[in-house]
Amino acid sequence: MKNLLILGAGTAGTIMANHLRKKMNRSEWKITIVDKEGDHYYQPGFLFMPFRIYSEADVVKPKRKFVGGGVDYLEADVDRIEADANQVHLKNGNTLAYDVLIVATGTTPVPEETEGMTGPDWRKRVHEFYTFEGAKALANTLDDWQGGRLVMHICEMPIKCPVAPLEFVFLADSWLRERGLRDKTELVYATPLSGAFTKPVASKILSGLLEEKQIEVVNDFNISHVDNEDHKIVSWDEREVPYDLLVTVPTNMGDPMIERSGLGDELNFVPTDKHTLQSKAHENIFVIGDATDAPTSKAGSVAHFEAEVLTENILAFTQGKPLPEKFDGHANCFIESGNEKAFLLDFNYELEPVPGKFPVPGIGPMSLLGESKLNHMGKMAFRWIYWNVLLPGHPIPMVGHRMTLSGKKLPEGVKAPQPLV
């Protein structure tokens, strides 16, 4: 009996377990999935919790419930991977041997990476909404908000769901208006990038949005430290952004276990072939989702598309065949823009988000890079799809892992990407 081991029962790991248990020969392969935590969070829902659009119960369910029969589910903390010996050491002293390993250990915000971030203001005036605890704490703080300077801030790239900070300011704008607090609140967006929108086509189409909503953008802001005493963030070139409430996206890092295993880059992400999802260092290790260093978004939709590619590649690998499938970097994300409207993006490694119709070319009904109520309804309906279709590993009709150019309008000067062969 051979062992296929999956580390991490988040979005990517769970989908992989569900795909492989249906496709692998279970008399030859034993599939085991390991995770240290019992709860599965619908992470896109964290964005809505601070505004009390989603409650805690909407975003959390037991992890085990989503891993189907035929997979051994093990709740344990991984100490390290010993890749040269094809084994994983658990913190409880046990060892798991593997023939094929899938690393799906995700990414986590690490506020301690920034000087002063977890100082006296932490969870009082300094918040984040990328964790369940953080989103809950921010909701409580916002309940008492009476106005002042609300700063949305990103420490450094890459971050999980790069559009979420933008969505936060857009939602904050409409939430403040509803409560009659918009006139009393300065909304600021501070980013280490050159602007809130950086891809040229989206930037041209969406640039008016921030101005319209009177959101001030501070760009090229690389944080040096948080000054808890004077309630301001300070950049390496000594610029200062004062806050009454700072909502930050801390540095995102891969699991510390990756570092202990000597398998990571400077942020504990695993160097991975961006097309095959095979680890660059070990041919029987595959990496999926936020754990990879692939230059695409760290987002659930990416993990979902990657899972389709990786399933085919793992099946081929276990049969000694060349890896047949290639991932093109496809991501598909809704951007909430406030007032119950949203945008939709569809892009990959080669093609930036462009306008068009999705998923049916020319018809839609959803608009790419266009704001609509229907896109917002799509985003809200996605929670049901996530729990009932995506996690169990069922295909989502009309949305394949390869991005399609059909239905997209390529503006002048934007080159169509070469299809992957």
Added chain:
Amino acid sequence: MPDKTINGVTVSTDDDGFLQDHSPWNKDMAATIAEEEGITLTDAHWKVLDYILADFAEKGAVPGMRRLNKVGGIPTKELYSLFPGGPIKKAAKIAGLPKPASCV
């Protein structure tokens, strides 16, 4: 997209002056782009640029400050003194690489 002539070579750039295509780029062109940014390139600058170019070739993305710091061995303060303002953005521009971007 605007075309621009650098050292007698016509190149296509984005609205912020970043090269759209890296292939015509060379070290002399880097020196000219740097002059436009008010920077005279020294060996210390080239250490950063060479690192960014090698990293981009391997990973397909312009490395961030942390990577330059931890892996490239270039302290953040030094980066700011070499490329005042936005070090990563300026270095990428001089290296003929795309502007660091998010997904939207």
